[in-house]
Amino acid sequence: MRPEGRRTESSTGWFLPWAIPCLFISLWWAVTATGVMPAYLLPHPIDIAETGYVYIFGKPEGGLYGGRFVSDAGASLLRVGCGFSLAVAVGLPLGVLSGRLWFMRKLMSTSVNALRAVPGITWLPLALVWFGIGMKTTIFLVALAAFFPVYLNAAAGAGQVNPRLLQAGAMMGVRRLRGTFAILLPGAMSHLMAGLRLGLGISWAYLVLGELTGVHNGLGAVIMDARMLGRIDMIVVGIIVIAVIGRTSDHLLQAGMRCCFKSARRMI
Amino acid sequence: MNSHLKAVPRKQPHPKERVLRIDRLSKGFHTAAGYLPVLDGMSFQVEQGELIAILGRSGCGKSTLLKIVAGFISPGSGKVLLNERPVLGPGPDRCVIFQEDALFPWLTVGENITFGLKGKKISKKQKTAEMHRFLNLVGLSEFRDYLPRELSGGMKQRVALARVLILRPEVLLMDEPFGSLDAQSREEMQNLLLSLWKELSHTILFVTHDVNEAVVLADRILLMDKNPGRIREEVWVDLPRPRKRENSAFLNISKRLSRGLRI
Numbered sequence: 001m002r003p004e005g006r007r008t009e010s011s012t013g014w015f016l017p018w019a020i021p022c023l024f025i026s027l028w029w030a031v032t033a034t035g036v037m038p039a040y041l042l043p044h045p046i047d048i049a050e051t052g053y054v055y056i057f058g059k060p061e062g063g064l065y066g067g068r069f070v071s072d073a074g075a076s077l078l079r080v081g082c083g084f085s086l087a088v089a090v091g092l093p094l095g096v097l098s099g100r101l102w103f104m105r106k107l108m109s110t111s112v113n114a115l116r117a118v119p120g121i122t123w124l125p126l127a128l129v130w131f132g133i134g135m136k137t138t139i140f141l142v143a144l145a146a147f148f149p150v151y152l153n154a155a156a157g158a159g160q161v162n163p164r165l166l167q168a169g170a171m172m173g174v175r176r177l178r179g180t181f182a183i184l185l186p187g188a189m190s191h192l193m194a195g196l197r198l199g200l201g202i203s204w205a206y207l208v209l210g211e212l213t214g215v216h217n218g219l220g221a222v223i224m225d226a227r228m229l230g231r232i233d234m235i236v237v238g239i240i241v242i243a244v245i246g247r248t249s250d251h252l253l254q255a256g257m258r259c260c261f262k263s264a265r266r267m268i
Numbered sequence: 269m270n271s272h273l274k275a276v277p278r279k280q281p282h283p284k285e286r287v288l289r290i291d292r293l294s295k296g297f298h299t300a301a302g303y304l305p306v307l308d309g310m311s312f313q314v315e316q317g318e319l320i321a322i323l324g325r326s327g328c329g330k331s332t333l334l335k336i337v338a339g340f341i342s343p344g345s346g347k348v349l350l351n352e353r354p355v356l357g358p359g360p361d362r363c364v365i366f367q368e369d370a371l372f373p374w375l376t377v378g379e380n381i382t383f384g385l386k387g388k389k390i391s392k393k394q395k396t397a398e399m400h401r402f403l404n405l406v407g408l409s410e411f412r413d414y415l416p417r418e419l420s421g422g423m424k425q426r427v428a429l430a431r432v433l434i435l436r437p438e439v440l441l442m443d444e445p446f447g448s449l450d451a452q453s454r455e456e457m458q459n460l461l462l463s464l465w466k467e468l469s470h471t472i473l474f475v476t477h478d479v480n481e482a483v484v485l486a487d488r489i490l491l492m493d494k495n496p497g498r499i500r501e502e503v504w505v506d507l508p509r510p511r512k513r514e515n516s517a518f519l520n521i522s523k524r525l526s527r528g529l530r531i
Binding site: 162169 | 359387
């Protein structure tokens, strides 16, 4: 009954997102095959694929990294999940309140903007002292890093919601609580979404930082371990795995939001 | 469409029943340049089922007046009484049609129209029936599943009308609602408004700067002065509807009002 709102993609549209990765792999192939880059600096893509296969599926004779993927990825996902959820649980409500209430905005402004200027890595030594090596430190770093984009975008989004919409709601007899969920949050959805995506992206960055400090499992730990042992191939595999999981989680986040909220489905 | 019009219960107006009373209303704003009086001691009354146009140039305070009646801003002094009860805030007994579209962009036409019914104790079936009734009433039954961004300006204002009419407000407040439409759609909307008004016998306060629009629509026109805003003249339009713009009586009234606006 309703015409499709979005412009439909042409038949070749699906390929565009993969054009740059394909180009990149071809280039990689070329420089390693011709010997411009020696294997101890950058291994051949086929070797990487093999290492990756062994890392994910294991092999009969074992090996240092064989089959560790599931436990590493699981540990990392859990850490990112906890840290990011914590950031959203605190950042989203605080951000929305700051966007609507001037005293919240004033109250938060100095603290948020000062802390925002502190690079995340600066917290690492302190977090190690407080929480020790492992889970808690990583979650702390992830939550701290993801908080700022979530908070700032929620505040911006809640602040720019068209006041006419809120007036329209008030005149139709909508009270404050329902107005918040039925008008304010949907009206701010594009900003909320941007904040969540940025926050999730930065979560992966800080995950690796948190895992560099000597935990025994996790994707960051594998990369650090491989560096010590000079396993360049394993470092590259780790990078690719994080890229793939990061991209997938962003996809899932968007799909989940679209599934749950009309405003995400119809406006973004 | 006619059968649907009849399906809507009419309010039976008692003749000369007073709905709205504006009593010595004043309002000003503090600006960087000092205190700016916008409304100065405005008083008038509106009877049940009356269509009143408030005509004035931009900046004369007519929108401020409407916002006070709607309850979006508080009066500086004086009061607004709806059925002799003071207006304290916005509510579904006084619904506003805004100048620019204020539909919820993430809801379809149908969802926008039933938005105000949520939380009310009526069955889902009844809600759907109401939605269809009012979709038909504004001529948008084909467009139930469209999103606002897929509609033209005139269609958006039809949705805006339907979503407040469904709440059966005591008074309909219209703030230059057709100001941004092209000439054809504006005339169409004026005709639609008149037919809805005839069928539902609403009380309407219609703010406009367009002399012809005021004369086409209103029973009574309040011509407003600027700086500070007050009523300069009250003009009764006693022409039968539909009113023809070429009619000499029409032209006389609109000439007189235009002259009044220019002073």
